[in-house]
Amino acid sequence: MWPFVGRVRELEDVMSALTEPDGKGAALVGAAGVGKTRLTDEVVTRLEQTGVTVRRCYATVATSSIPFGALAAMLPADMRTANPLGRAVEHLLAEPQPLTIVVDDAHLLDDASIGLLHHMIRHGHARVLVTSRPSERSELWQEGLLTRYPLGDLSRAESDLLLERALDGPVDTRTASLLWSGSTGNPLYLRELVVSGRAVGSLRTAEGIWSWHGAIELGGRLGELVQENLGRLEPSHRHALELLAYSEPVELDLLASLVQEESLDDLETRALILVESSGRRTVVRLGHPLYGSLLRGTCPELRAQSHQRALAAGLEATGARRREDLMRIATWRLDGGSPISLDLLAAAAEQAWAAQDVTLAERLCRAAVDAGGLSRVGHVFGQVLMHGRAPDQAESTLADVMSGPLSAEDLSRLGATRSMNLHFGLGDADAAVAVLDAVDVPGLPADLRDWLTVVRTLEEAQYRPAAEVLEDTYRPVAPHLSVHMRRTRALCLVHAGRFREGLEEIAGYEAEELASSDEPQEPDDGALRMRCFALAFSGRLAEAESLALTMYNRSFDELAFTGATSLYSVLSFCARLRGHGAQALRFAREGSPKTPDNPLIFDTIALANLAASAALCGDGDLAQEALARGEKARRPAWQLTGVTVSVARSWVLACTGDVRAAADAAMAAADESAELGVHSSEAWALHDAARFGVDTSLRLAALTSTMGDPLTEAYAAHATALAHAAPTALEAVATDFLRLGATLYAAEALASAARLHRAQDNARAASQASARQALLMRDFDGVRTPALRVDGLTHLTRRQAEVARLATSGLTNQQIAEKLHTSKRTVDNHLHAIYGVLGVTGRDELRTVLGPS
Incomplete structure (x- = not known):
């Protein structure tokens, strides 16, 4: 059985409907695979643990036409009486009480079974829990007999948690995203993806982390489930869905121009497609991402090419006005086997790169190269190769292109790309500068000369002191290039630890980019x-x-x-x-x-x-x-x-x-950072050095005057309190760190405070600081630092820490006992022990020492 994740509110609601005096029962209503049965399993387990008699049955298509067919397993074998309903009720009343009847797939119940359930509910003979598809055989809840609880898909967070618990280990980001996009929160789809992935080896673990290799293949049970949800399709419906499988999300107008309008109406009614707004457009998607995988996998090759040629022609007929349209047309033409011009390939490659679709950009570039257009796409291809971890190949390719007969303008564009590859890909600053110098010749258009200035400044921001480069970012450049210069300026400000100014600069150039475009822009x-x-x-x-x-x-x-x-x-x-x-x-x-x-x-x-x-x-x-x-x-x-x-x-x-060597290394890192003007790293390194025992309080205090952010100020306060051996100040620092969410630093400050209190023979204060530290560390996971390895600290036990946290939240002892599934006397004893350890006399003092939960 898969782990039970999420559905906490639904579980409590259903349990209340089945156990409270005025409750009659519940109906879990949702689409196939959303977890109705798994939630029901959890409810049944809890009911049986409380002594309730549970009788469970399963309605099926086969039993839907047989009187009492679904309930046959819990009824007498001989129902041949003049009053079969009365005989069935009599039999169920003989069951041990209290009785709960559970029916899965109640939308397939026969009329006799529904009548029996009606009678049992109305007369209070049993509580009833059913699961059902929506909008089918809803008499049981529409008439107010059962409380209806709609059940939808899991959230992304719940899906990720379920995945990790089912696999008993962490899952990498790409895999979690892939399986989320394939299941969209449907637990049944997620389970089948995991089962099939593990069976064929696509889902496997390395170094304790699960990852998916290759594409999702819709075979076995998973393919059957998807096909079952699609159902039987008319030719016109399949045609529309196949077009959508190769184009989603696609504008409604484009799709409507290629299919029958009534087909789209039917498909939307059946929830096989979704029509939604996207900015100023109305777009269409498949009802589930896996539909696309199945439709593409079962579509004959010639028909698939025909679909993509039709999509390209249809979009071209509308004028292809949007930024991404050239990418779509080029992709459909390539996949559809249509002729495609070099101009279109080059323009589409630029669009793909701007959209950071590296895979598509590389494909379009290679198609252009095959068509003899390397010089047209070289500036894009070089960046694609660099980010594809092939900077050597990028350098070779760009050098070859630049050796040919090119105009000064083309050479400057390619030179800028080649320089960035040499700098950011190969790390050769001298060669990068030499290329820029070679192509920065007199007579270039002003915007190209400005672009070379932008590239030069961006590269210098990685090896020259931040303050020097910051001044260079104020050089005037063409308006359409000012955004690039402002990005470098923001980077220099962040390096310099001027975070507020950096954030303002980022917001400024984001607004500038938005204002310069007529179309809605995604954030950069x-x-x-x-x-x-x-x-x-x-x-x-x-x-x-x-x-x-x-x-x-x-x-x-x-x-x-x-x-x-x-x-x-x-x-x-x-x-x-x-x-x-x-x-x-x-x-x-x-x-x-x-x-x-x-x-x-x-x-x-x-x-x-x-x-x-x-x-x-x-x-x-x-x-x-x-x-x-x-x-x-x-x-x-x-x-x-x-x-x-x-x-x-x-x-x-x-x-x-080797803490002494660690301290020396931290100071060396701080000095290196200071020389380059990277004060953000300098403050970080100085704080580390303080944690290793070096007095860096004066340097950190000086940095706060120019940086002024709350974390650096807390660093300085921490270093000062350590240097002065001031336990009370350390406790105040812990509060500051905790306010920022830096719980590790707060725990370290309290550990140091407890050690100093103990050295000063203040046992009560030491115990209180140590207890606060223990509470902070209850959620820590395997962290080890010199400050936390100090021996002799007096900590609360894990259970005592839990009781103390609940006590400071305002719960009574009885409420704490119920929450922890223990007795009130046990909670009383825990609190008595806690008061003794901390040297306090009651909850008010406990809250003062530990702070509110």
């Missing part, structure tokens, strides 16, 4: 990622996590874009500050490059996060391996990014137990 992913870093490093952890998770939960295809790996770094950083070691390590593993070859600029950040997260969890081997890879991946061209590796080095040393 680069801006969103930079905003995540600024929020996280300034102490706005909840906002950073929320934004990063929103991006993290997008379709897995979008996560293929290399820059998206930085999201994992943000999530890993936030998890570490919260003391969630296993989660931090999971995010760091997912975001790190899987092969040591061809590291890119983002890989240094990812590997540094992996090293730090592994060290925090005590996995010294993994931490040292990740650090070694991070060191190897560093390039002189990426100095500002590379400081993250230096910061991580101190934690890898601490993991081995």
